[in-house]
Amino acid sequence: MIKIYYVPGTRAIRPVWLCEELGIPYHREDVSFEPEFRASPEWRSINPVGKVPAMTDGDLTMFESCAMVQVILDRYGNGQLEPEKGSNEHAIMQQWSWFAESTLARPAGEIVNHHRAFGDNSIPEVLSEMSGRVRLCLLAIDKAMADREFLIDHGLSVADINMGYSLDLANRYVPFDDLVHAKAYYDRLASRPAFQRAVA
Ligand SMILES: N[C@@H](CCC(=O)N[C@@H](CS)C(=O)NCC(=O)O)C(=O)O
Structure with missing residues (x-):
């Protein structure tokens, strides 16, 4: 299942919003926005510059919210929320x-x-x-x-x-x-x- 690392008010809203529009299951993992947490080796291994959000899906781990949105759409969109590719x-x-x-x-x-x-x-x-x-x-x-x-x-x-x-x-x-x-x-x-x- 998709896991979205989430902090209120941040760009994590984008992938969560998309999952909600598509009606697909996802897990929202609330994380700290404290600089100490974002600088930790644990978080830097997920987001190398210590920003939010990040996402995992199976063996995929990625950051950049708009890229996450596109990947969710490509994998689970079934043609929804986008016109024909190449158009x-x-x-x-x-x-x-x-x-x-x-x-x-x-x-x-x-x-x-x-x-x-x-x-x-x-x-x-x-x-x-x-x-x-x-x-x-x-x-x-x-x-x-x-x-x-x-x-x-x-x-x-x-x-x-x-x-x-x-x-x-x-x-x-x-x-x-x-x-x-x-x-x-x-x-x-x-x-x-x-x-x-x-x-x-
Ligand atoms: N282009 C990145 C930007 C990520 C970003 O700037 N996130 C903000 C929160 S919305 C953040 O973590 N800021 C902390 C910082 O830059 O130190 C994305 O879309 O994911």
């Missing part, structure tokens, strides 16, 4: 999945890291720079979602699951209530029962 829509789905983690979650994550590392001594210029990068992504999503329910016409896909977590993260530091299409999209995703179970 343009599949390409656009991947585009938004990568955008979610590499382009939106990166500066949002750096805001988190900066606060964690410097606390009251945070440098306003750094936070402002990162917030600006997040905002640029949110504007792009707002524009993309002006006339659609999900990121691709196919319907809910793993791109929405990957993006849903990134929007959840962004919303904590760079709220975007004024971007009505992006906000409505985020609210739609966050109200899904599978998402609610993943964050519970």
